[in-house]
Amino acid sequence: MEGSVREPRVLVVGGGFAGFECARRLARPGGPAVTLVSPEDYFLYTPLLPEVAGSVLDPRHAAVPLAESLPGVRVLRGVVADVDLDEHTAEVAVPDAAGGRTERWDRLVLTPGSVTRVLDIPGLAERARGLKTLAEAVYLRDHLLGQLERSASLPPGDPACRACRTVVVVGASYAGTELVAQLRGLAHDAALHYRFPASDLHVVLLDVAAEVMPEVGSRLGRRALEVLRSRGVDVRLETTLRSVQSDTVTLSDGQTLPCGTLAWVTGVTANPLVGRLPLELHQGRAVVDEHLQVPGRPDVFAAGDAAAVPDPTEPGSVTPPTAQHATRQGRTLARNVLASLGGDRLTPYRHRDLGLTVDLGPGFAVANPFGVPLSGLAAKAVTRGYHLAALPRRANRLQVGLDWLLMATSPRPLVSLGLVHPERVALDGGQREAAAPAR
Numbered sequence: 001m002e003g004s005v006r007e008p009r010v011l012v013v014g015g016g017f018a019g020f021e022c023a024r025r026l027a028r029p030g031g032p033a034v035t036l037v038s039p040e041d042y043f044l045y046t047p048l049l050p051e052v053a054g055s056v057l058d059p060r061h062a063a064v065p066l067a068e069s070l071p072g073v074r075v076l077r078g079v080v081a082d083v084d085l086d087e088h089t090a091e092v093a094v095p096d097a098a099g100g101r102t103e104r105w106d107r108l109v110l111t112p113g114s115v116t117r118v119l120d121i122p123g124l125a126e127r128a129r130g131l132k133t134l135a136e137a138v139y140l141r142d143h144l145l146g147q148l149e150r151s152a153s154l155p156p157g158d159p160a161c162r163a164c165r166t167v168v169v170v171g172a173s174y175a176g177t178e179l180v181a182q183l184r185g186l187a188h189d190a191a192l193h194y195r196f197p198a199s200d201l202h203v204v205l206l207d208v209a210a211e212v213m214p215e216v217g218s219r220l221g222r223r224a225l226e227v228l229r230s231r232g233v234d235v236r237l238e239t240t241l242r243s244v245q246s247d248t249v250t251l252s253d254g255q256t257l258p259c260g261t262l263a264w265v266t267g268v269t270a271n272p273l274v275g276r277l278p279l280e281l282h283q284g285r286a287v288v289d290e291h292l293q294v295p296g297r298p299d300v301f302a303a304g305d306a307a308a309v310p311d312p313t314e315p316g317s318v319t320p321p322t323a324q325h326a327t328r329q330g331r332t333l334a335r336n337v338l339a340s341l342g343g344d345r346l347t348p349y350r351h352r353d354l355g356l357t358v359d360l361g362p363g364f365a366v367a368n369p370f371g372v373p374l375s376g377l378a379a380k381a382v383t384r385g386y387h388l389a390a391l392p393r394r395a396n397r398l399q400v401g402l403d404w405l406l407m408a409t410s411p412r413p414l415v416s417l418g419l420v421h422p423e424r425v426a427l428d429g430g431q432r433e434a435a436a437p438a439r
């Protein structure tokens with residue numbers, strides 16, 4: 001139409017912490033036309049995944065529906081398979097649409113997050129499971145319950161029985177440590193239910209580092225270690241996996257342990273999409289400047305786990321892959337995308353560390369809000385309060401709060417739904433998914 005001006009189009013790749021926050025803030029009357037591409041129709045609040053694996057929370061309660069939470073945003077279910085940075089187009093593989101579709105954009109926001117980093121350890125990719133998705137958390141829960149149920153029908157001294165009752169978690173950063181605490185709680189309750197002594201369980205946490213959770217500081221790390229060990233978790237530091245066999249794992253010190261449940265939570269690497277694009281990378285993450293803009297590409301922005309964002313508090317380093325950074329970078333993204341469309345000045349990314357909260361199972365947590373070290377019930381209250389405040393939808397907050405109340409007043413639900421096929425949670429699944437989105 002003569003005289004009419006087309007709305008600028010913003011394409012957001014990924015509906016995680018950074019993409020969700022950016023899209024939410026961009027969608028406003030008179031603003032650009034925003035399309036968010038996501039393989040899932042929900043935003044996943046990952047900090048609650050260990051509690052989903054431990055059957056404390058219902059999986060749906062950690063999933064925030066995108067369509068309802070992002071009014072004014074066009075949510076396109078699919079996977080961005082390729083981007084032409086010169087032509088300003090993106091190829092999106094969409095379920096049920098053979099050949100996918102082409103999306104045009106004026107501003108591109110790259111926030112596809114990260115995938116589990118898999119090392120070249122024999123047997124690892126085939127037998128271990130990660131903890132990045134809801135499917136993985138549900139699978140771990142179901143698998144462990146299945147193993148414990150099976151063990152109850154085997155003679156206690158039998159090697160197969162010992163394997164079923166052994167859980168090994170590799171990676172003692174906050175995610176792995178929370179997971180081992182939750183799986184231990186689940187296994188204990190299941191032992192009572194299946195009528196075998198909880199002392200038959202062997203729950204192991206491995207890490208190559210000399211301490212657990214270096215992110216929370218050595219004082220809280222030591223406190224967490226004491227509590228885990230007092231609850232029977234066999235924490236082995238400066239130790240990792242050498243190989244994985246069908247019912248056993250061999251450790252770096254040469255010891256072989258029976259093992260029926262193996263979780264690999266040793267860290268993440270940027271989503272492979274950014275490596276396929278002609279972008280400068282820093283340790284696999286897309287290089288951006290302090291405005292979250294890709295150098296030499298003023299129309300392309302990136303943030304979150306997929307981007308190497310300069311950390312203003314530690315010149316020369318980049319921000320760690322955390323939800324806290326991704327959410328706040330999402331806000332800066334929205335502001336700068338709008339500024340770039342309006343020809344205004346861009347704002348540099350700044351942050352103040354709010355600290356970390358780590359839930360370690362019944363009655364215990366560690367946290368360092370604003371640098372104040374807390375442990376025990378005070379930290380538990382801070383941890384839960386933080387998650388309730390950070391969850392972006394009231395119904396999810398109520399559901400999670402209710403789950404916690406039920407956990408405190410009723411037996412843990414020991415239900416193995418068996419809905420997740422092992423193939424769906426293979427450790428290289430993230431990369432396979434990028435080629436073929438889940439239906």
Ligand SMILES: Cc1cc2nc3c(=O)[nH]c(=O)nc-3n(C[C@H](O)[C@H](O)[C@H](O)COP(=O)(O)OP(=O)(O)OC[C@H]3O[C@@H](n4cnc5c(N)ncnc54)[C@H](O)[C@@H]3O)c2cc1C
Nearest residue numbers: 014016017018046047080112113304305321322323324326
């Ligand atoms: C178990 C666990 C516990 C954690 N606990 C904490 C915590 O307590 N505190 C904290 O600060 N951080 C925590 N983190 C880290 C935090 O989850 C990440 O740093 C954060 O999710 C990064 O946000 P993001 O937006 O970059 O990526 P994500 O939140 O991972 O979102 C990326 C999105 O992009 C989608 N996507 C991927 N590829 C494509 C594609 N090609 N096309 C379209 N969409 C795509 C993905 O499906 C996903 O929805 C935890 C992580 C895990 C795994």
